[in-house]
Amino acid sequence: MRWRPALTLAAALTLLLNGCHTEQSKAPAGEQVAIVAGGGAETTATKALDLSLSGVPNDFEVGRDGVARLMVTQSGRVLIWTFKPDGSATRIDVDPKITDVSQLAVADDGNLYISHLAGRVWCISKVDRNGRATPVIVNGQPAPTAGAQNGRGDVRIDGIAIDRQGRLVFVEDAYNVALQQAINLVRRVEANGHITTIAGRAGVLSPKEYAEAIVGSVAPPPGTRATDWPLPGLGELDSLAVGEDDTIFVQAHRGVLAVAPDGTIRAIARRRDNTAALVADRPFTREGEALDADPRFIDHASITADRGFLTMPVTHTQSEESRSIPAAFRWVGEYSDGQRAIIEAAGRRASKDRLQQILRIVRPDGSVTTGAWAVDGGAVRGGNLYLLIRGDNNQLMIGKIELPN
Secondary structure, three states: OHHHHHHHHHHHHHHHHHHHHHHHHHHHOOOOOEEEEEOOEEEEOEEEEEEEOEEEEEEEEEOOOOEEEEEEEEOOEEEEEEEOOOOEEEEEEEOOOOOEEEEEEEOOOOEEEEEEEOOOEEEEEEOOOOOOOOEEEOOEEEEOOOOOOOOOEEEEEEEEEEEOOEEEEEEEEEEOOOOOOOEEEEEEEEOOOOOEEHHHHHHHOOHHHHHHHHHHOOOOOOOOOOHHHHOOOOOOOEEEEEEOOEEEEEEEEEEEEEEOOOOOOEEEEOOOOOOOOOOOOOOOOOOOOOOHOOOOEEOOOOOOOOOEEEEEEEEOOOOOOOOOOHHHHHOOOOOHHHHHHHHHHHHHHHHHOOOEEEEEOOOOOOOOEEEEEEOOEEEOOOOEEEEEEEEEHEEEEEEEEEEEO
């Protein structure tokens, strides 16, 4: 009967076509990223998607209320942009005397704090909606007694955060010129105004102890008291983030530490083996343990934490043969011409440089994955990953993608 071969051939073709369709459906189309702000044509727009957003990014945070805030320096002025979930955008022009800023912290009540340089002294100031900055910490001391010595000389303040109880937490870095030693502390302003140390050990170390402490600074043994653990190194500590249980996450030069509410300190991510947790070519692939993540942080970007997730904006070195964004990490969606121009510019820049900027994520189970490529920063909040990218002429744009379950 002649119909059997024909039927067999048709069935084979059907299977082949279905197989091809299945393979195509498995092929990564890219990341479905929704635009939150930027890519518009107006520099003074009150709608985030109409806004032409530009500047050198200093810090990017998303509050527990879902409000995104971006601090930039533009033409010598510090600006803080606020983008609410309803799509509105507002801008704060910070006091023009403040030009050198480090990090932004947002309290649950919406109050803003910035760490910055004032002359030759590092300060933390509270910024109101009109941009007026009121110092609260000067040279590591409460502002009313700023003229007093803190016992450690002049200090640098970089990372700041507000914990769940509304207390200000900050990184203090003091350099001893005579001994050529930099000792870092994580400090907290208590409800009574007193400042206490919650991590780091002050005091002089021998040259051998200092060298050993730098190498091992992100590898405390289990159960170590945070105030017994030295945190040496010039600029060793950078940004801070606060977890749901008031755990303080500390971005160090060689990894991320966690200071628990019980006063112990542990490693979250560190440089240990640069081949143990390699970056995958697809987003949200399990890449290994965060303790093997070998993070090398982007200078101006900060870590963030929420619901057990931790974002790490880091650099990744590609081979000469693969200087491009992997297809699975390319942004896909319905974009305006202005938005697409920024996306394409970020991609072109990535294709020219072996040193890529990516966003790696520590998951609640301690594993590490990569969430985005060619970004200048990011934040995790409420099950979403917020991404900051930069186009030509420092044009900025913020996107959002859902974290997979």
